Amino acid sequence: MSNDTFLAAARALLGERGLTTDPDLLDPWLTDWRGRFTGRALALASPASTAEVSALVKLCGEHEVPVVPQGGNSGMCGGATPDKGGRAILLSLRRMNAVREFDPDARRIVCEAGVILQTLHDTVEGSGLRFPLTLGGKGSATVGGLVSTNAGGTQVLRHGSMREQVLGLEAVLADGSVFSGLVPLKKDNRGWDLKQLLIGSEGTLGIVTAATLRLVPAVAERVVIWAGVPSLEGARELLLHCEDAAGSALEGFEVLAQSTLDDVVAHLPGARQPLGERHAWHALIELVADRAGAAALPALAGTMLEGALERGLLEDAVIAANETQAEAFWLLRDSIAPAEREKGPAVQHDISVPTEKMPRFVEAAVPILERDWPGTEAVAFGHLGDGNVHFHVIAPPGVDALTWHAGDGKNISAQVYDLVTHWGGSISAEHGIGQLKLGELERLADPVHLALLRQVKRALDPAGLLNPGKLVAPEDGASGALAPAPATL
Amino acid sequence: MSNDTFLAAARALLGERGLTTDPDLLDPWLTDWRGRFTGRALALASPASTAEVSALVKLCGEHEVPVVPQGGNSGMCGGATPDKGGRAILLSLRRMNAVREFDPDARRIVCEAGVILQTLHDTVEGSGLRFPLTLGGKGSATVGGLVSTNAGGTQVLRHGSMREQVLGLEAVLADGSVFSGLVPLKKDNRGWDLKQLLIGSEGTLGIVTAATLRLVPAVAERVVIWAGVPSLEGARELLLHCEDAAGSALEGFEVLAQSTLDDVVAHLPGARQPLGERHAWHALIELVADRAGAAALPALAGTMLEGALERGLLEDAVIAANETQAEAFWLLRDSIAPAEREKGPAVQHDISVPTEKMPRFVEAAVPILERDWPGTEAVAFGHLGDGNVHFHVIAPPGVDALTWHAGDGKNISAQVYDLVTHWGGSISAEHGIGQLKLGELERLADPVHLALLRQVKRALDPAGLLNPGKLVAPEDGASGALAPAPATL
Numbered sequence: 001m002s003n004d005t006f007l008a009a010a011r012a013l014l015g016e017r018g019l020t021t022d023p024d025l026l027d028p029w030l031t032d033w034r035g036r037f038t039g040r041a042l043a044l045a046s047p048a049s050t051a052e053v054s055a056l057v058k059l060c061g062e063h064e065v066p067v068v069p070q071g072g073n074s075g076m077c078g079g080a081t082p083d084k085g086g087r088a089i090l091l092s093l094r095r096m097n098a099v100r101e102f103d104p105d106a107r108r109i110v111c112e113a114g115v116i117l118q119t120l121h122d123t124v125e126g127s128g129l130r131f132p133l134t135l136g137g138k139g140s141a142t143v144g145g146l147v148s149t150n151a152g153g154t155q156v157l158r159h160g161s162m163r164e165q166v167l168g169l170e171a172v173l174a175d176g177s178v179f180s181g182l183v184p185l186k187k188d189n190r191g192w193d194l195k196q197l198l199i200g201s202e203g204t205l206g207i208v209t210a211a212t213l214r215l216v217p218a219v220a221e222r223v224v225i226w227a228g229v230p231s232l233e234g235a236r237e238l239l240l241h242c243e244d245a246a247g248s249a250l251e252g253f254e255v256l257a258q259s260t261l262d263d264v265v266a267h268l269p270g271a272r273q274p275l276g277e278r279h280a281w282h283a284l285i286e287l288v289a290d291r292a293g294a295a296a297l298p299a300l301a302g303t304m305l306e307g308a309l310e311r312g313l314l315e316d317a318v319i320a321a322n323e324t325q326a327e328a329f330w331l332l333r334d335s336i337a338p339a340e341r342e343k344g345p346a347v348q349h350d351i352s353v354p355t356e357k358m359p360r361f362v363e364a365a366v367p368i369l370e371r372d373w374p375g376t377e378a379v380a381f382g383h384l385g386d387g388n389v390h391f392h393v394i395a396p397p398g399v400d401a402l403t404w405h406a407g408d409g410k411n412i413s414a415q416v417y418d419l420v421t422h423w424g425g426s427i428s429a430e431h432g433i434g435q436l437k438l439g440e441l442e443r444l445a446d447p448v449h450l451a452l453l454r455q456v457k458r459a460l461d462p463a464g465l466l467n468p469g470k471l472v473a474p475e476d477g478a479s480g481a482l483a484p485a486p487a488t489l
Numbered sequence: 490m491s492n493d494t495f496l497a498a499a500r501a502l503l504g505e506r507g508l509t510t511d512p513d514l515l516d517p518w519l520t521d522w523r524g525r526f527t528g529r530a531l532a533l534a535s536p537a538s539t540a541e542v543s544a545l546v547k548l549c550g551e552h553e554v555p556v557v558p559q560g561g562n563s564g565m566c567g568g569a570t571p572d573k574g575g576r577a578i579l580l581s582l583r584r585m586n587a588v589r590e591f592d593p594d595a596r597r598i599v600c601e602a603g604v605i606l607q608t609l610h611d612t613v614e615g616s617g618l619r620f621p622l623t624l625g626g627k628g629s630a631t632v633g634g635l636v637s638t639n640a641g642g643t644q645v646l647r648h649g650s651m652r653e654q655v656l657g658l659e660a661v662l663a664d665g666s667v668f669s670g671l672v673p674l675k676k677d678n679r680g681w682d683l684k685q686l687l688i689g690s691e692g693t694l695g696i697v698t699a700a701t702l703r704l705v706p707a708v709a710e711r712v713v714i715w716a717g718v719p720s721l722e723g724a725r726e727l728l729l730h731c732e733d734a735a736g737s738a739l740e741g742f743e744v745l746a747q748s749t750l751d752d753v754v755a756h757l758p759g760a761r762q763p764l765g766e767r768h769a770w771h772a773l774i775e776l777v778a779d780r781a782g783a784a785a786l787p788a789l790a791g792t793m794l795e796g797a798l799e800r801g802l803l804e805d806a807v808i809a810a811n812e813t814q815a816e817a818f819w820l821l822r823d824s825i826a827p828a829e830r831e832k833g834p835a836v837q838h839d840i841s842v843p844t845e846k847m848p849r850f851v852e853a854a855v856p857i858l859e860r861d862w863p864g865t866e867a868v869a870f871g872h873l874g875d876g877n878v879h880f881h882v883i884a885p886p887g888v889d890a891l892t893w894h895a896g897d898g899k900n901i902s903a904q905v906y907d908l909v910t911h912w913g914g915s916i917s918a919e920h921g922i923g924q925l926k927l928g929e930l931e932r933l934a935d936p937v938h939l940a941l942l943r944q945v946k947r948a949l950d951p952a953g954l955l956n957p958g959k960l961v962a963p964e965d966g967a968s969g970a971l972a973p974a975p976a977t978l
């Protein structure tokens with residue numbers, strides 16, 4: 001069957017608004033936002049309902065057309081970019097952007113896949129509740145993408161990743177059938193939890209069309225603290241103390257080295273060091289309370305800090321005097337990435353190891369990398385409490401970015417992933433695998449894990465048409481993924 | 490190949506202590522603890538290590554011998570009882586009872602599958618931590634069984650079911666390979682979360698051999714409250730208020746009707762009504778705090794109750810004056826089941842609906858059942874905050890238990906499950922499917938859900954040898970499950 005037949009049938013299903021082959025409309029979505037991957041596609045499909053997604057996926061099955069689902073196109077690993085073959089259809093969920101139900105009493109919201117994270121926050125604002133997950137790309141990231149990649153962020157310490165927020169799920173499976181699991185049941189033991197298969201599967205097992213998400217009480221009070229500690233291990237000891245002393249009030253615990261802070265202060269106009277002296281490592285600590293706990297929070301923070309001082313866990317600390325200063329502290333944290341970009345090209349790694357091992361890992365890995373790759377600077381910062389740091393290696397000054405990335409940069413990344421694997425960690429803590437890390441996953445993962453991924457993929461998508469080439473390596477003979485691009489496109 | 494060949498090979502693998510065909514040793518484990526199911530088995534295998542489980546499962550695969558894993562044999566749905574065919578081997582995990590690692594700093598413990606829940610509690614006792622899940626069968630239930638059935642209990646409101654406690658998992662898969670996922674990574678996005686497949690799969694996808702479990706701070710202070718409310722809907726409004734006012738301090742919220750309480754008081758020597766007046770419904774509320782929050786807890790409880798009184802959410806309430814009174818309140822709750830047994834036979838249903846619908850469900854279902862089955866009494870009690878009540882229908886006085894269970898009892902259960910399904914709920918909130926509810930699951934579940942269960946089962950256990958006949962209906966042609974019993978046994 002020709003592409004024309006397929007496209008005519010798809011247009012009949014979706015209408016003029018739902019399907020386009022116009023390069024002006026299609027091309028912007030064929031490159032990931034970091035510009036690392038560019039693919040081709042037969043068309044951009046924008047169904048308006050779950051029924052339309054279902055019908056389209058069924059049609060794709062009949063015509064053996066691969067389907068690449070896409071939300072805000074703000075992923076980090078090329079998971080929403082089709083390959084260069086041009087045989088796939090790009091399936092945008094962005095038109096499905098309805099909030100189907102918002103029930104403040106039940107502390108739940110049902111969002112279609114295309115609802116943008118910022119819109120979700122705005123919808124809940126003022127209800128006394130909040131959605132406890134946020135991240136840099138909130139202006140474009142969609143609920144469907146967040147679910148499909150099990151997104152993280154800075155609030156995971158207390159509230160968990162996207163997996164913990166999903167109470168129910170609706171998805172279209174490879175045969176076009178609709179998995180209807182939106183009804184939120186706190187307890188349901190009718191077998192293993194099927195929705196867990198779809199969370200974090202990057203569109204390779206099904207296409208998320210809607211999710212029931214949990215909400216938590218809004219923040220009524222917060223206390224933001226900047227602390228100086230003598231080592232990363234010291235930061236972890238401080239974290240354990242804060243967990244003990246503040247319990248569930250502890251919302252964030254981010255770390256950065258003095259040299260990283262220096263770079264940020266140099267980069268950010270008007271910025272200054274929060275503490276008078278220099279410290280090997282710095283911690284940014286946030287405590288929050290809802291209405292019930294608001295009155296007690298300042299005292300709780302005071303007791304926590306006094307205890308830390310008494311136990312010698314702090315070299316120095318300052319509590320933000322007001323919201324402006326609290327925002328200024330967070331701006332320092334959020335400016336690490338732009339400050340680093342000023343210094344030149346870098347390879348970035350989103351890695352995790354067991355929480356208690358992170359200090360030792362960083363202290364072991366940094367000198368190894370800086371020794372093996374003279375002139376580089378290895379930098380770790382981020383979510384210590386999650387065992388997840390962003391581990392970046394900055395190129396020696398003056399190198400050509402493109403050449404360095406393709407040569408040394410690639411080898412440095414392989415070495416970082418080797419080290420992480422040796423320490424029992426993950427080569428992808430937050431960002432997923434997509435196409436960027438598929439080779440490294442295949443190289444480093446436990447063969448039993450890889451076999452399980454393949455078995456489930458084959459069972460749920462036997463033709464291999466759902467987001468081929470992402471997360472699970474295509475198998476020999478799978479229809480969609482490995483076929484050469486047709487000459488006519 | 491004969492059974493003798495298989496048994497000789499199994500004995501060579503496991504040694505004399507690891508394999509027995511002695512009926513005195515085997516028979517007690519062939520009937521579930523409620524005496525509903527009795528099966529037969531070739532032998533009782535008790536491997537001492539993951540390597541032995543792996544070798545045994547591989548051997549079973551070669552000989553096409555079904556494997557029925559068993560922990561404490563205290564399940565509610567016959568999930569650990571083999572069928573009557575006698576071709577299966579009963580695989581006890583009870584010898585694998587080591588605590589492999591207990592790391593209080595990291596708030597984690599690694600337990601082998603055979604560790605008994607009470608032992609786990611005892612091990613952690615005194616460390617300032619606790620394992621936040623408990624249930625009636627804690628003296629026999631094992632970690633492997635708790636994981637495989639995603640067990641619940643009375644602390645799910647705050648801490649979640651077993652799924653939420655599992656940080657890492659080790660399991661033997663159908664081909665004998667070992668899934669090694671014990672290293673706890675708070676963030677790991679290398680694909681969907683494979684361990685979620687094994688949690689709640691009742692041994693049909695793999696055999697859990699060990700788990701890494703989370704621990705939480707020990708309870709330093711608790712406040713136990715008995716409250717009278719005018720209706721179940723009123724109890725839910727009170728629950729919402731308590732969640733708002735007490736936040737994460739709210740650990741338990743159990744409900745029972747006045748008539749249920751009357752039965753308990755009549756049954757329990759020395760028991761008395763906690764409140765002076767009668768109320769349509771009663772709530773048992775527990776607030777707890779760790780060391781950090783202990784000092785503030787009494788004031789928090791006071792504010793919570795005052796607010797409830799002001800808003801008219803309470804008819805009356807009493808705070809337990811001391812631990813003895815607190816225990817007495819809980820004893821009333823825990824005596825519902827024995828009090829009910831005194832009244833005669835009953836059919837019991839472990840069901841859930843969305844939390845906010847539970848009051849309306851109970852108010853709708855009770856009169857329907859009592860109308861359709863004259864002389865019966867329908868009783869609901871339990872975990873309102875989880876949307877999960879135990880919904881029991883007590884037989885008319887004087888009926889013959891056996892006859893009633895096989896006739897009316899069965900039809901009543903079908904009607905309860907019809908109603909629950911109509912309300913979007915689950916026919917198994919806590920106890921799983923096993924063999925008891927397999928027919929009802931097949932009758933009532935969404936065909937897409939059933940198809941997914943089958944697809945995953947077929948992918949991970951193509952020969953159908955792992956706990957056949959439980960949770961997932963055997964497919965035509967599957968080797969183990971449907972074959973007739975050999976004449977020689």
